[in-house]
Amino acid sequence: MNVVIVFESLWGNTAAIARAIADGVGESAHALSTAEATPDVVAAAGLVIAGAPVHAMGLPSEHSRESASRKPQGAGHLAADLSHPPMRDWLDALPAGPRLGAAFETRIRGPLGRGAASGIAHALESHGLTLIDGPRSFNVHLKTSSSESAALLFDGELDAAREWGELLSERALARR
Numbered sequence: 001m002n003v004v005i006v007f008e009s010l011w012g013n014t015a016a017i018a019r020a021i022a023d024g025v026g027e028s029a030h031a032l033s034t035a036e037a038t039p040d041v042v043a044a045a046g047l048v049i050a051g052a053p054v055h056a057m058g059l060p061s062e063h064s065r066e067s068a069s070r071k072p073q074g075a076g077h078l079a080a081d082l083s084h085p086p087m088r089d090w091l092d093a094l095p096a097g098p099r100l101g102a103a104f105e106t107r108i109r110g111p112l113g114r115g116a117a118s119g120i121a122h123a124l125e126s127h128g129l130t131l132i133d134g135p136r137s138f139n140v141h142l143k144t145s146s147s148e149s150a151a152l153l154f155d156g157e158l159d160a161a162r163e164w165g166e167l168l169s170e171r172a173l174a175r176r
C-alpha cells in the first residue's frame with residue numbers, strides 16, 4: 001500500500017516527525033511537504049497521514065505564518081520556511097476518495113485549545129477518508145539563549161513517531 005505522510009513545517013520539527021513516521025511505516029512510505037504532495041500523488045495513496053504545527057491553539061493561518069516569518073526561531077536564527085502551502089489550503093484541495101487517514105501535530109504546550117490535529121482529522125474525514133487512529137501530538141520545546149531561539153523536539157519524540165508509524169501500518173494492512 002502506498003503511504004504518504006504530508007507535513008507543513010516552518011522550522012523542520014513537524015518534517016522530522018513526518019520522516020520518523022515514514023521510517024516506522026516502512027519502505028512504502030514517503031514524507032512529503034504540502035507542496036510535494038500533489039493531488040495525483042495523494043490519489044495514488046492508500047493511507048494519508050497529515051500533520052502541522054499548532055499555531056495559536058489551532059491550525060496555522062496566513063496571519064500566524066506571517067507572524068512566524070518575523071520571528072527567527074530556528075537554530076542560528078533560520079528564517080521560517082514558507083515555501084510550501086499551509087496545511088489548511090492543502091486540505092481544501094485534497095482529492096476525495098475512500099482512503100485511510102490519520103492526523104498529527106507538533107506543539108510546545110500541553111493540550112490547550114483545539115490544536116491542529118483535530119482540525120486535520122475532521123477535514124480528512126470530510127473528504128471521505130477513514131481514520132485509523134485518534135489525532136496524535138508530539139512535543140517540542142523552545143530553547144532560548146542570547147544567541148539562539150529554536151523549537152526542538154523533546155527526547156524520545158522521534159522514537160514515539162516511529163512507533164506510531166508501525167502501529168498505523170499494522171492497522172492499515174489489517175484492513176486490506
Ligand SMILES: Cc1cc2nc3c(=O)[nH]c(=O)nc-3n(C[C@H](O)[C@H](O)[C@H](O)COP(=O)(O)O)c2cc1C
Pocket residue numbers: 008009010011012013014015053054055056057058064065067068106107108109110140151
Ligand atoms: C505564531 C505561532 C503560534 C504558536 N502557537 C502555539 C500554541 O498555541 N500552542 C503551542 O503549543 N505551540 C504554539 N506554537 C509553537 C509551534 O507549535 C512550534 O513552533 C512548532 O511545533 C514547531 O514546528 P515546525 O518546526 O514544524 O514549524 C506557535 C508557534 C508560532 C510560530
